[in-house]
Amino acid sequence: MSEIPGLAHRRAAAVAQGVGGKNIFAARAENAELWDVDGRRYIDFAAGIAVNNTGHRHPKVMAAVMAQAEAFTHTCFHVAPYESYVRLCERLNGLVDTGEENRALCLTTGVEAVENAVKIARAATGRSAVIAFTGAFHGRTMMGMALTGKVKPYKAGFGPFPSEIYHAPFPNELLGVTVEDALRGLDEILTSDVDPQRVAALIVEPVQGEGGFNVAPPEFLKALRALCDRHGIVMIADEVQAGMGRTGKMLAIEHSGVKPDLVALAKGIAGGFPLSAVVGKARIVNAPHPGGLGGTYGGNPLAVAAANAVLDVIEEEGLLARATAIGETITARLTALAARSGHEAIGDVRGLGAMVAYELVTDRSTKAAAPELTGRIVEEAEARGLILLSCGTRANVVRLLPPLTIPDAVLAEGLDLMEAAIEAALPLQRDAA
Ligand SMILES: Cc1ncc(COP(=O)(O)O)c(C=O)c1O
Known part of the structure; x- marks a missing residue:
């Protein structure tokens, strides 16, 4: 049986609720990957909120x-x-x-x-x-x-x-x-x-x-x-x-x-x-x-x-150049996704280097924010084994902060998972419209 429901319950009973956040209880982590207490593997596009730029446990x-x-x-x-x-x-x-x-x-x-x-x-x-x-x-x-x-x-x-x-x-x-x-x-x-x-x-x-x-x-x-x-x-x-x-x-x-x-x-x-x-x-x-x-x-x-x-x-390890390259890979992927028909909810793709985000809107012309869709994408990503963070004053931005040491194959796998999460979440947006 999964340990996480029990831990989530203990957390709620012991830890101040003001300390908000996810319930992915970490057991170990290596470079751009993290495993929870149930042995579930996640690709980490949060890097402890831009902390593990050199990956988890760099040797x-x-x-x-x-x-x-x-x-x-x-x-x-x-x-x-x-x-x-x-x-x-x-x-x-x-x-x-x-x-x-x-x-x-x-x-x-x-x-x-x-x-x-x-x-x-x-x-x-x-x-x-x-x-x-x-x-x-x-x-x-x-x-x-x-x-x-x-x-x-x-x-x-x-x-x-x-x-x-x-x-x-x-x-x-x-x-x-x-x-x-x-x-x-x-x-x-x-x-x-x-x-x-x-x-x-x-x-x-x-x-x-x-x-x-x-x-x-x-x-x-x-x-x-x-x-x-x-x-x-x-x-x-x-x-x-x-x-x-x-x-x-x-x-x-x-x-x-x-x-x-x-x-x-x-x-x-x-x-x-x-x-x-x-x-x-x-x-x-x-x-x-x-x-x-x-x-x-x-x-x-x-x-x-x-x-x-x-x-x-x-x-x-030339991580400055690597940050630029990672940013280009992510931006190209997101820009192509936003240009696809049916993906008008991706209202903007922006960033600098490996600090890239996309903004979710209910309408590209009015730029009205889509915070529910944003939350849904983050949840769908987690369900698929990808850690994503949202941000933004209107809570409608998904930010990508992978470690700069992430191998190309893991980055590509993470982007595939993210795309799948967006595809799963978008119908919700279309139904609401
Ligand atoms: C730009 C900026 N300044 C300051 C802080 C505060 O840093 P800390 O949480 O380590 O106190 C943060 C944290 O996210 C930040 O992003």
């Missing part, structure tokens, strides 16, 4: 972590520092192009990197306000929620949040929000709501993750850079989901040629071990006084060992 990452575990597992960097943390910061400083000398610090989660980037920007400017964008997701702490541009499910019922956060429109070609519209909205905030001289930071995802894989047009990022320069605002790129090679470049913002002041990194940085980092201009990162930044577990030795190995693997 080089595992070996580095095992070796570190033999030496020591925790000292707290504030108490007894270690060379591997320093080396990782040296490497990250070299990878992030701000146009200036960099400094870095390690933390544990993505939202902690975001929080620290805001702290640093406030310390460096002596200002308090922060500009974020509609549809943004920056995490689940109070500041993370305040910056996030989507109420349900992230913010509803949890306020009040830190004040002086302003949301400007994010461009969305599909829904008719042009770059000009978005910049006009930002300008209105700076004329109606807050003096630009009070703004410490502007935080932007070069590709919105949870918001629906909305790619920031390069001209938009360039205009934001110019605005930050004009008013002395610190430009923070939140690369937590889009960074670490996912889009075919180490950072997604590199596609635009824009150099940020600070970057928040996490997820793919350490192949499944909890690590995040803030990297940025030395004159900004060094603004907070000694003792103002850090934490007990920030830059845990096991996670740092994993991150150093992940950086090696990205280079040795």
Whole structure:
């Protein structure tokens, strides 16, 4: 008998329901495949939400972590520092192009990197306000929620949040929000709501993750850079989901040629071990006084060992080029599918590198969202042995985030399963119409 119903029941009886999500109880995982406690195999197009870019249990990452575990597992960097943390910061400083000398610090989660980037920007400017964008997701702490541009499910019922956060429109070609519209909205905030001289930071995802894989047009990022320069605002790129090679470049913002002041990194940085980092201009990162930044577990030795190995693997296995190739394969498949008659529900295919998504609509001309169909496709995929994630402010986007180490045959098999899931779910959409 399947163990999963019992585990799902125990989960419901023991775990806070606020921690939502699937009931695929993992037993083991290897590269792009995962097996549940019933021995069922899944192809993993979620990669732990863009974390396992180097696959589950990459041998080089595992070996580095095992070796570190033999030496020591925790000292707290504030108490007894270690060379591997320093080396990782040296490497990250070299990878992030701000146009200036960099400094870095390690933390544990993505939202902690975001929080620290805001702290640093406030310390460096002596200002308090922060500009974020509609549809943004920056995490689940109070500041993370305040910056996030989507109420349900992230913010509803949890306020009040830190004040002086302003949301400007994010461009969305599909829904008719042009770059000009978005910049006009930002300008209105700076004329109606807050003096630009009070703004410490502007935080932007070069590709919105949870918001629906909305790619920031390069001209938009360039205009934001110019605005930050004009008013002395610190430009923070939140690369937590889009960074670490996912889009075919180490950072997604590199596609635009824009150099940020600070970057928040996490997820793919350490192949499944909890690590995040803030990297940025030395004159900004060094603004907070000694003792103002850090934490007990920030830059845990096991996670740092994993991150150093992940950086090696990205280079040795050519994963940036691989991300581009994977993205092309997925996009070609989805574009062909969307062009097929009867598949009008696929209203848009978009992304950057191996960060590809498709948006589901009830009507291509009105772009009305089809969240039920989206949920159904995810369920049908799971029933066939494929893990998929949805996203989007209208809950009508399916995002594909396979490990960058996925073999071609497994990628093709996963795409076949996804296509079969779409074919199974579409009649529901047609019946509803
Ligand atoms: C762009 C972005 N920023 C921040 C976060 C928060 O990261 P974490 O869940 O590790 O705190 C996420 C998580 O999905 C994210 O996608």
